[in-house]
Amino acid sequence: xxxxxxxxxxxxxxxxxxxxxxxxxxxxxxxxxxxxxxxxxxxxxxxxxxxxxxxxxxxxxxxxxxxxxxxxxxxxxxxxxxxxxxxxxxxxxxxxxxxxxxxxxxxxxxxxxxxxxxxxxxxxxxxxxxxxxxxxxxxxxxxxxxxx
Numbered sequence: 001x002x003x004x005x006x007x008x009x010x011x012x013x014x015x016x017x018x019x020x021x022x023x024x025x026x027x028x029x030x031x032x033x034x035x036x037x038x039x040x041x042x043x044x045x046x047x048x049x050x051x052x053x054x055x056x057x058x059x060x061x062x063x064x065x066x067x068x069x070x071x072x073x074x075x076x077x078x079x080x081x082x083x084x085x086x087x088x089x090x091x092x093x094x095x096x097x098x099x100x101x102x103x104x105x106x107x108x109x110x111x112x113x114x115x116x117x118x119x120x121x122x123x124x125x126x127x128x129x130x131x132x133x134x135x136x137x138x139x140x141x142x143x144x145x146x147x148x
Contacts (some may be wrong), residue, residue, distance in 0.1 A: 001042045002044045002045075002056075002058070002094060002128075002132065003127065004058075004100060004127065004128040005072055005125070005126070005127050005128070006124075006125070006126040006127075007031075007123065007124065007125055007126075008123035008124060011093070011124075013058075014091075014126075015043070015087070015090065016040075016062075016088045016090055016091045016108075016140070017043075017086045017089060017090050018038060018039060018041050018043060018088070018089075018111065018138045019042055019043055019087070019088045019138075020031070020041045020085040020086070020087050020088075020138065020139035020140075020147070021039065021040045021085055021086050021087075021088060022039045022040065022041070022085045023037075023038065023039030023040075023148045024036075024037075024038060024039075025037040025039075026067070026070070029065075029067075031137065032068070033066045033067055033068045034070070035063055035066075035067060036063065036064040036067045036068045036070065036119065036121070037061055037062070037064075037066070038061070038062045038063075039060075039061055040059070040060060040062060040085075040088070040099055041057045041058070041059055041085075041138070041139045041140045042043050042057065042059075042060040042126070042128070043056070043057055043138060044056040044057065044058055044091050044132065050134045051123040052136075053133065053136075054133070054136050055135050055136075055137070055138055056132055056133070056134055056135075056138055057132070057133050057135055057138075057139070058130055058131070058132045058133070059126050059129055059130035059140060059145045060126050060127060060128045060130075061125075061126070061129060061131065062124060062125075062126045062142050063124060063126070064119070064121040064126065065120040065122050065123050065125070065126045066120075066121055066123075067118065067119050067120065067121045068103075068120045068121070069117075069119055069120050069121060070117075070118075070119040071116070071117070071118045072115075072116075072117055073115045073117075074110070074113060074115040075113050075114045075115055076113050077089075078113070078114065079112075079114075080115055081113055083116070084092075084141055085139060086101065086110050086112065086113060086115065087110060087111040087138075087139075088108050088109075088110060088111065089102070089108075089109040090108075090109065091103065091107075091108050091110075091111060091138045092106070092107065092108075093106050093107070094107075103120040104116065104120060104121060104122065104123075105120055106118065106119055106120070106121050112125060123125075128148070129144055129147060129148065130145055130147055130148055131146060131147075131148045139148070
């Protein structure tokens with residue numbers, strides 16, 4: 001059984017490559033900041049079998065804390081694509097000096113459609129809310145995204 005709860009201390013051992021985002025919410029928080037919540041299919045394992053991959057996935061809520069300076073760029077128009085979940089290439093973080101403090105800047109480049117999420121945040125919490133599913137796809141169908 002894999003962990004069902006992750007935090008900033010787990011960041012270096014995690015990967016969000018090819019994770020699909022089904023939901024995006026912003027909650028107002030204190031001092032003008034917010035909480036950014038992504039509902040996504042987290043890939044726990046990539047398994048290679050005779051040059052093909054299968055995946056162990058679990059639906060999670062990834063919530064970034066004390067979010068500030070959020071920039072969102074998603075482009076479904078250019079590829080004339082139907083609406084659907086967007087796919088993250090990965091999650092990067094860096095320290096960036098400001099006049100009064102050093103910000104932790106988070107960058108989420110997207111695989112598809114073209115786009116980027118970027119913001120400052122103090123950290124994150126990721127909690128699995130559904131059951132683990134083995135799949136030949138990198139995302140879960142609606143009927144597979146059920147509570148554990």
